[in-house]
Amino acid sequence: MKRIVTIQDISCFGKCSLTVALPIISACGVEACPIPTAVLSTHTGGFKGFTIHDLTKEITPITEHWKTLNMNFDGIYTGYLGSPEQLKIVSDFIDTFKKDNTIVFIDPVMGDHGKLYAGFDESFAKKMAVLIKKADIIAPNLTEASYLLGEEYKDNYTDEEIRDMMLRLSALGAETVIITGVRRQDKLGVFAYESKENRFTEYFRERINDTFHGTGDVFASVCSSALVKGFNVKEAIEIATDFVVECILATVPDKENHWYSVKFEECIPSLVKRMF
Ligand code: PXL
Numbered sequence: 001m002k003r004i005v006t007i008q009d010i011s012c013f014g015k016c017s018l019t020v021a022l023p024i025i026s027a028c029g030v031e032a033c034p035i036p037t038a039v040l041s042t043h044t045g046g047f048k049g050f051t052i053h054d055l056t057k058e059i060t061p062i063t064e065h066w067k068t069l070n071m072n073f074d075g076i077y078t079g080y081l082g083s084p085e086q087l088k089i090v091s092d093f094i095d096t097f098k099k100d101n102t103i104v105f106i107d108p109v110m111g112d113h114g115k116l117y118a119g120f121d122e123s124f125a126k127k128m129a130v131l132i133k134k135a136d137i138i139a140p141n142l143t144e145a146s147y148l149l150g151e152e153y154k155d156n157y158t159d160e161e162i163r164d165m166m167l168r169l170s171a172l173g174a175e176t177v178i179i180t181g182v183r184r185q186d187k188l189g190v191f192a193y194e195s196k197e198n199r200f201t202e203y204f205r206e207r208i209n210d211t212f213h214g215t216g217d218v219f220a221s222v223c224s225s226a227l228v229k230g231f232n233v234k235e236a237i238e239i240a241t242d243f244v245v246e247c248i249l250a251t252v253p254d255k256e257n258h259w260y261s262v263k264f265e266e267c268i269p270s271l272v273k274r275m276f
Pocket of ligand 1: 044
């Protein structure tokens with residue numbers, strides 16, 4: 001069985017980061033090892049008064065113990081990281097645990113719809129742009145991509161502009177760049193650029209006019225698992241995009257109650273079918 005270590009927070013309510021990553025990676029038939037970077041009462045996207053308990057101090061003792069166990073990972077998947085100090089620790093973690101066959105998948109979670117999430121600023125984005133040098137694959141949305149490049153976010157991008165962004169992002173160090181959440185009239189999709197092959201790929205589905213938190217984490221969890229299982233980039237972005245669309249469609253009828261994330265649980269059977 002393949003094994004992924006995933007490093008991100010646990011938001012106890014709100015279905016994002018680890019509460020999404022762990023069940024999805026497991027459903028894909030990949031062993032999931034979490035390193036929780038912080039415990040929050042909820043995610044930060046829409047709840048008032050959420051609590052945060054930082055776990056930075058726990059990360060190094062966990063990795064020190066793992067070093068004594070000679071742990072190895074087929075994938076290292078990082079999501080929401082809360083401080084420059086955590087970026088540094090994750091960078092050291094990659095240096096220690098990345099082996100020749102380890103896929104390093106960094107989702108540079110920082111914002112969406114042109115805005116950074118609460119607690120992030122441009123200086124954090126600059127440091128994230130350094131961490132992604134260590135990635136094989138990065139999966140920013142357009143907001144995160146523009147912050148990584150230190151550019152103003154725009155409401156609309158042409159395909160040429162997105163391709164140009166991907167080239168410049170890959171010049172920051174990652175071999176493969178995936179850009180999520182690209183809108184095109186009545187479609188929503190994903191672009192990928194594989195620098196080794198100099199290949200651009202895209203995959204679009206129908207656009208649903210509702211947005212939900214956590215869909216980036218759902219995408220990254222499926223995509224990283226698929227890549228670790230040996231699917232190629234084109235297949236991985238198709239499986240992950242289809243799954244996100246299915247999760248959104250399952251949530252839309254109950255969107256008033258379930259605004260905080262998607263009902264991914266109901267869609268797990270079809271994910272399992274595609275993964276095995
Ligand atoms: O889904 C990304 C995410 C992860 N973790 C926390 C968040 C968010 C997005 O808002 O607040 C704590």
